[in-house]
Amino acid sequence: MPSAARKRDLPTIPDVAGRAGVSTATAARALGGYGSVSATARQRVLDAATELGYRTNAAARSMITGQTRTLGMVVADIENTFFAQVTRGFTDVARAAGFDVILVNTDERIESERAALTVLQQRRVDGIAVTPASSTSSEHLRAAHDTGAALVLIDRRVRALAVDTVTVNNRAAARTLVEHLIAAGHRRIGLVSGIADVVGEPAGHRHITTVDDRLAGYRQALTAHDVAFRPELVCLGDFHRDAARANTVTLLGRPDPPTALFATDSTIALGVLEGIRDLNLRVPDDVSVAAFDDADWMNVVRPPLTVVAQPVYDLGAEAARLLTARVLGHDGPPVRRVLPTRLIVRGSIAAPAAVRRGRSS
Amino acid sequence: MPSAARKRDLPTIPDVAGRAGVSTATAARALGGYGSVSATARQRVLDAATELGYRTNAAARSMITGQTRTLGMVVADIENTFFAQVTRGFTDVARAAGFDVILVNTDERIESERAALTVLQQRRVDGIAVTPASSTSSEHLRAAHDTGAALVLIDRRVRALAVDTVTVNNRAAARTLVEHLIAAGHRRIGLVSGIADVVGEPAGHRHITTVDDRLAGYRQALTAHDVAFRPELVCLGDFHRDAARANTVTLLGRPDPPTALFATDSTIALGVLEGIRDLNLRVPDDVSVAAFDDADWMNVVRPPLTVVAQPVYDLGAEAARLLTARVLGHDGPPVRRVLPTRLIVRGSIAAPAAVRRGRSS
DNA sequence: CTGAAAGCGCTAACAG
DNA sequence: CTGTTAGCGCTTTCAG
Secondary structure, three states, X not given: OOOOOOOOOOOOHHHHHHHHOOOHHHHHHHHHOOOOOOHHHHHHHXXXXXXXXXXXXXXXXXXXXXXXXXEEEEEOOXXXXXXXXXXXXXXXXXXXXXXXXXXXXXXXXXXXXXXXXXXXXXXXXXXXXXXXXXXXXXXXXXXXXXXXXXXXXXXXXXXXXXXXXXXXXXXHHHXXXXXXXXXXXXXOEEEEEOOOOOOOOOOOOOOOHHHHHHHHHHHHHHHHOOOOOOHHHEEEOOOOHHHHHHHHHHHHOOOOOOOEEEEOOHHHHHHHHHHHHHOOOOOOOOOEEEEEOOOHHHHOOOOOOEEXXXXXXXXXXXXXXXXXXXXXXXXXXXXXXXXXXXXEOOOOOOOOHHHHOOOOO | OOOOOOOOOOOOHHHHHHHHOOOHXXXXXXXXXXXXXXXXXXXXXXXXXXXXXXXXXXXXXXXXXXXXXXXXXXXXXXXXXXXXXXXXXXXXXHHHOOOEEEXXXXXXXXXXXXXXXXXXXXXXXXXXXXXXXOOOOOHHHHHHHHOOOEEEEEOOOXXXXXXXXXXXXXXXXXHXXXXXXXXXXXXXXXXXXXXXXXXXXXXXXXXXXXXXXXXXXXXXXXXXXXXXXXXXXXXXXXXXXXXXXXXXXXXHOOOOOOOEEEEOOHHHHXXXXXXXXXXXXXXXXXXXXXXXXXXXXXXXXXXXXXXXEOXXXXXXXXXXXXXXXXHOOOOOOOOEEEEOOEEEOOOOOOOOHHHHOOOOX
8 A cells, every 4th residue: 555645435426326226327417417317317316426425526527528627826926915816806706607726826936937837737727817927938828828728817918928818007007196196296206116027037127017017107107297207216126025125215315315105016015114114204294105006904004005006806806707708618809808997095195395395396 | 519618639648659659658657757767768758748748637647546636725715814824835835745726715604615625525635724614513624534635724723623733822822912911001901803603603602713712812811810801892793804993993982992902813903993093093092902913014004013923824834734744645643733923012002091190990 | 668458437429 | 318338648557
């Protein structure tokens, strides 16, 4: 006997069929809910199955049907509330449609993402949802798609991939938020964002569309209002709060510090607030703060944060809808779903001190 | 052709074997990494596999081996940071050991939990981790365990089930925290907690061990310091912030309101802070606050919250270690792992106003 | 070290 | 409506 724990043998269709006194085919039909079975036969089979504690063997079934009723969900980090909410939306809809979900974290590492895709292919999942770690490295995604798995991209786009996508208009949303800052009188607006370079790829490129787009929106807002773009006010670290905290301290320590800070997601916002506190500065008196994503705690900090909220749960839910539709046979050109965002004005923005003192910038 | 999307046929072992010019057995051995294969044969097979884009069919393999290399993770709600962190710890260790994880949310509903267990049995997962929705309804857990799936309980115990468990000492931790409150001079301490009754079970019972234990710790602390236990200061709602918020407003609206509030988890703490704000009260001047779980935002609110921190990630990680060990053949009596907690004193606790004014209670 | 052959548990024709 | 018969793709004896 091998060292592996012996999985007790569960009853099989022949077992059930025998007990019910019918053929395996009839038992299978009753159990599987397909074909036609007389009411009496069905009942006998179902009773026998219950008595025996029969459980369909999903692997055996999927070998024949070619479907696993399983979906893959590939995210950077489930500990991040954004991904947790996306995943919740995704699993809720998937489950309602009869699909189970295998969850994989990549930590933004393209290598992990590749490995994840391989595993999911081995499992022959019917579909895969990905928040891609790179907008340029996509051969592994295409390969998985080519082998027949439905594919949907969430939150981030991949230009070279013509598949269903669920995003928000990050550029427009960021622009709106920054314009709000400008309207309050800010001219020096710092941007603290996530990853610039993807681990495993050549440095010096911004590879995640959300970062690119939010940065683009930021620049658009500045340009539209004749505010100079200063590269030194843009800090790209990673998606963890500590980097954001350090970047914030650096930014605010400049001789000519920004009067407002734009955090491009809620985790970064946490770091930004910590950095501000490290310097014993106050929001919004010393520095205004605006962020992307409306996390649950943002209305509890003092002052509450002005944010652009995005429908995070729906991002995942809609992705699952698209994906299950494809799996169930829907055919058609790639769908690009763009969900609406909403500006929520709260107390974290004030006019810069200079303006308040009457010295218009 | 059926309406279902056709999954392109991936190459199989015969395909690879043919291209490599060996038998299917040899190809399978090389691909599966078992038995003995000559170096040359192995290389030819591996090359052929790469050229063909061969991917092992996990279902076919597991039909024979009896192992799926899949684990189930059943949590109440992945959106809750606690479960998200647990899940991260769990998946990290599982992945490192070569196991994939199927995630299921139950929303604390025992019915969902039963359904989840059934699904996981159908998939013949090798092991299941559960944060059980009830400490008493456990037949479905036992049933799954009896059919051969390894089982580990996380965070919450189930008395009637002799399986591996990873928890913290909730009673001791709660007691420590409440004693800290008492030491600060508090005598009327409100407790705001999660679910009391489990959906789908008769009302009037508290069925989740974490709630029970934290409440027990609270009472122990009171008793040990001759503080009267007042049932009306204990509010059991559900695990969502809105209930906690409402309960907080109710508690603080009493003629004889508590001078301190104990929130039994971080989501509830959020509701407690909102409730306090609804009443325009200040922490800690008007009311002190202490909580279970050190969420990422707790150090960013003003004042930062005093908490009992538990090693949430490790709860999941250790569970995965225990589970994979069982799957890999470890045999032995159930392991009850109790991880350490830590009191983190921050600024949310002050002496009650009456004490500060010199009118000792 | 390698190959042939027998299934794992189930579904899918195909007869009856 | 029901039963018989092939396999799905892989691993595993068992020979050679």
